[in-house]
Amino acid sequence: MPRRLTKALLIAALVLLTVGCDQATKHLARSLLRGRGTIPVVGNVLVFRYVENQGAFLGLGSRLPAPVRTGLLVAFPLAALAGIVVAMIRSKTLPWLLLSGLSLIAAGGLGNLVDRLFRAGQVSDFLNIGIGNLRTGIFNVADMAVLAGCVLMVFTPARERPPKTNDQA
Numbered sequence: 001m002p003r004r005l006t007k008a009l010l011i012a013a014l015v016l017l018t019v020g021c022d023q024a025t026k027h028l029a030r031s032l033l034r035g036r037g038t039i040p041v042v043g044n045v046l047v048f049r050y051v052e053n054q055g056a057f058l059g060l061g062s063r064l065p066a067p068v069r070t071g072l073l074v075a076f077p078l079a080a081l082a083g084i085v086v087a088m089i090r091s092k093t094l095p096w097l098l099l100s101g102l103s104l105i106a107a108g109g110l111g112n113l114v115d116r117l118f119r120a121g122q123v124s125d126f127l128n129i130g131i132g133n134l135r136t137g138i139f140n141v142a143d144m145a146v147l148a149g150c151v152l153m154v155f156t157p158a159r160e161r162p163p164k165t166n167d168q169a
Contacts, residue, residue: 008089011103015085018107022141023114029126029140038128046129051138052122058137066121074116081109098156104149111142 033039033050040047054069055062061069084106088099115123125138 004089004092007099011085011088011099014100014103015107015110018104018141018145019111019114022108022111022145025141026111026115026124026126029124033126045131046127048126049128049138050124050126052119053125053138054122057143069121073121074113077109077113081106081113095156097152101149101152101156104145104152106149108142108145108147108149111145112140115142 029048029050033048036050038047038049053059053062055064056073061072064072084102088094088102088106094102112123123140123142125140125143127140127144128138129136
């Protein structure tokens with residue numbers, strides 16, 4: 001199987017599996033958690049609390065006018081995701097770890113974009129972790145995929161670069 005096809009299939013599989021897990025957990029959260037308040041899962045370290053978020057991370061931008069919010073949280077991410085996917089497929093030199101990271105970022109973005117497009121601009125969030133008063137914001141599986149993708153990108157070894165030459169003739 002040609003390398004480019006193998007790469008495209010692996011990217012597609014990772015994206016589809018991640019979006020599928022994200023959408024399945026959001027469906028369960030909407031069905032089982034809505035209206036139930038905060039539910040401790042692992043002591044008070046991991047709790048479920050269902051919220052619908054119109055904004056970005058921690059509700060950022062939720063008070064913007066709807067057309068502006070749509071542009072910032074739907075149109076721009078859609079264009080960025082398309083660019084990431086095209087760049088990944090066309091590139092011949094990206095290491096697999098970097099491709100995996102970019103795939104997870106694209107999948108997380110797509111998972112939240114599906115919510116925005118089919119749930120009146122709102123994203124379903126339901127996970128919260130922390131100790132005492134030190135807690136994260138409420139997030140979802142798509143957000144975890146984006147974070148995992150960023151971590152993979154950070155730990156991708158830098159490409160070898162040709163040595164610099166000093167041509168001072």
